[in-house]
Amino acid sequence: MAALPKLTKLSGPHCVLLAVQYATDSNIPALRTLTALRDADLPRELTLSILLNYLPEAAEPSSYIEYLHDLAAGARYPGESPVASLDALDTSSVEQLSNARARKRRHALELLPLIHPLYTAESELDVFAHFLIHRAHRIDAQTGQLDLVPQLVVPFLGHAEYIRTWFISTVLPLLRLGYEYYPQSPAVSLDEFAALKGKRAIDYQLSNVRAASGTDTHNVARDVKGVVVPWLCGANDRKRRRITSEGRRASVGQEQQQAQEVDDWDCLFRWLLQTSKEHLGLVTTAFSEWDGPDDVDLGGYEEGRAYLGDEQQRRLEMQFAQTALACLYLVDKSDVSSLQTAHSLLDRICTLLNYDPPPDLSISLSQLPSYDLKLPLLRDSTTAILREERLLEPDNVITKPGPGAFRILELVIFSSCALSTLQHPLPIRDVATMSLRDDYAEQYSLLQKILHTLNSGPKKDSNEWATIRSKLLWLWNWGTDYHDDDRKAQGILGMLEKKTIETETLKALLESNHFPLAVQLYIEPAFGEQPLLSTDVEQVVLASAMHHYDNASNGNRNRGGLKRASDILAAFGPHFSSSSRFRRFQALLAATHALSFYSLILQHGVPFQPVNIRVSSNPLLLVCKVLSQNSGSYTKLDDLVSIGQNLELAMPSTIMDEEASAVPLDNATIEKKKAIAERRVIGMAIEAALEEDDFETAYSYVVNRLTPSTPSPTPPTFSLPFSFGATESDSHEDGAEDVAWRAALRAGRHSTSLSSSKTWSQAGNAARPDLRRLEQRMELLSQALLLAPPHHLEEVLGVWQQCEAEMMHLLTRETEADQRFNDAADHKLPGTFDLDTITIQPRREVGRGAVEEAPVGLFDVARGAAAAFSKTAFPLRASGSGSGSATVASKPEPGSGRVSMDGSESGSVDGQERVRRRDMVANAATGALASGIGWMLGAKPVTE
16 A cells, blocks of 8 residues: 555656556556556556557467456456555656656657558557557567467457458468468568568468479368468458558559459469469369358358358359369360369369269260350350450350350360370360361361371271261261351361361371271261262372372382382272273373383483373383383383383373363273374384394384384374484374384384394395395385375485485496306306306396396386376285286295395296386385375375
């Protein structure tokens, strides 16, 4: 009781200084008594300020919690009488101070305001609420012991609703992060945490779970429910506080920025969306174990209070579902695990919103989902709606929760899964982009890449290829016949025609040698099914065979590309027995195979390849190259003729022309082409033989293989002569007779040394091979006269004149030799013998008067031609009826020997005199000239 007089003597400043002393010493009973007895000098606000500034933050809140209850209630000493606590008062620390000094020290006290700087906008809070919040911040800032804050605040949660919300949204999340969930991780202070907002706050609160997402994703839902969502409960208070404190000083630009600032809930949804790009499993776990905005762990401090209104909760639930759908459209991985994760997330959202869940990814092909939407959801949509910043827009048709959005996403996921089974995985995002882009070239390229990958990988059986085809068709139409006006089907390959899908599939079957399956699907389909027309199948089959042909490195049909082409034709040929193009292709293969046995080098030393036949406008020229590059190859005439006929029949450069299938290839056309090709090849062989100085073979080919037909009254004319060095610009349709007369003329013009002759026919003429050679040449020239057009007769007769002059020279020498022999015989006496060796010229009986019968000259030929024209002389090679008639002996067979100049050693056969060979040649020239002149004058030649 002795302390009471002392206390009453203290001035107001003394009491304040004494209260500070008691607070500093944590003497709560004395402070409590002092404030009760001197309440006028120590009002509640000042007392709270003294406690805030001088009561040690490390003091246990339990030691002064009752005192705070009194202060909160406004009661000074509701318990026992203050007189009972007077013994606790000790005024010695201030009683010696004078009033002036006490006032001075009182003014020197530094008392922080009760309102924390972060909460200055909360004008509706009383001083005690501000004290609690400020005291909690100081405890954490000064001691780092955030666990003391609940002891301070929790007893006063009922004091103000703001205190409860503040504790739940600010203290509780930080306590759980620093003390319960991640005690090993450094935590921010309460000041820093309370200042966080928006994206920065979400990033910090979920930074630990994101860092551990590679190893553990089970804590994400716990952190969302126990940290993030409690923090979001104070979103409205933070927003109001921010607008009030910043709005007063904000400029126009800042106001616009504040208006566009993202809501805290939106920040959470955007965090989930962005995280899904790299950690889809983490986000999927969050959605799977978190039931939405109303699923929150507030530690029981809410005491039944709801922090979301019904309207806000419905809106947030739709955002929750939309965010899950949006996350699926950002999946940029195509592995099986990612697809399964995406499927489970879609299934989760469908379950939460009471929609039918998607079927399992392992369902059979017949159970794949179909596009059954009556309203075309994506008709007017573009790839812009797939941009990340637009995925969460409320009006985005592909992420706005609803049956159509779920169905589209289901089809996209199953499309990605189907592509994965086709060994061409594509992420869900790429599949969705392709579906919206409607790019024909992109879809066609995808189809080709799929089939190429399948053909390049392990070999697949027929059942697998049938499944592949069905999957491609599903990707094309998504199981429905409905499609938009600008698409052929509804699926991700919907810009392509079904014919394109089937055509590329058929090509793949041919490439993988599944010929029976190709026949079953496209040539002999089931009733009511006709994937491709017969003409389309024919075109694809031929194109595939031609592809292998063009890429073959050699012409052997039993190896490489030609074998593949041959196998394709063998498999499909019976089904296209009436196709002219199949017959032509077979001829091309036969010719190419035969050419492979010859050495053939093209320009610049490039070895011959089958494609060279295809690019040549006149493939018969290859026979010329074979003859020029293969010595002695002209002797294989039948083989070369077969090659030429097949090349002429094939017309390689036009096989793949679709119009070519309409060109008939009947037997008459085939025989005509073969005849033309045979003549041309024989002509080439004749020139090759002459180039190698084998006149005998050339002669044999002319007289035996180029048998002339009856000459036409108006022979055809040709712009360019046939020659061994023909170019591709030569006319392809050289007439058979044109080839014949030119070959005969070429052989008749050929002159070479006799020592290089290959063979000689008769041993009896071995002494005079020059006469034999001239005789053969003139015979060939006579045949050329028979067949040559009139305007070429002068050319032939010029060569004839040269041979005639040479013949006259040789015959003159022969006559002189005979005369010398006769003279020598006349000067010999009978019965005497001359021991000198005399070279005796074998006697040849040229006729009954060799001197009187000189060789026929060019003017004689002209006179004979005129006489033949005026008297309708007998045609050449016809048998004469009188002694003046000319008879031409039949052509000798090769190797049969040379015919002598007088026909035989006797002068006549069957009573008729033999006509000398040179007379036969003269008559041949006369008849040819007469026939030519008659053609020019319009007269008809004698044909009987």
